[in-house]
Amino acid sequence: MKIEVDWTRCDGHGLCARLLPERIAVDEWGFPVIGDADIDASLRRHARRTVSACPQLALRLTDVRAPS
Ligand code: SF4
Structure with missing residues (x-):
């Protein structure tokens, strides 16, 4: 799986990076x-x-699994 951002909504305060630093900077x-x-x-x-x-x-x- 991947995380995607809707850039029309994001306000750039960075909460997500604090909550999931393993994947988000x-x-x-x-x-x-x-x-x-x-x-x-x-x-x-x-x-x-x-x-x-x-x-x-x-x-x-x-979900980014390749179709079978
Ligand atoms: S938590 Fe904040 S910085 Fe992260 S995607 Fe949402 S609005 Fe954007």
Whole structure:
């Protein structure tokens, strides 16, 4: 799974980076920088909480498994 940002909603206060520093950093303006690494099972619950905590509802988790 991956985390995606809706840039039309994000206000750049960086809460998500504080909640999920394993995958999200912030740029010099406070906007999230999300790495390409998969959200593996060990981080999934944490990632869901981060998505839920975004005050702008700007984050979502997407399943990036290749179609079979
Ligand atoms: S928590 Fe939401 S609004 Fe805040 S920086 Fe992250 S994505 Fe943007």
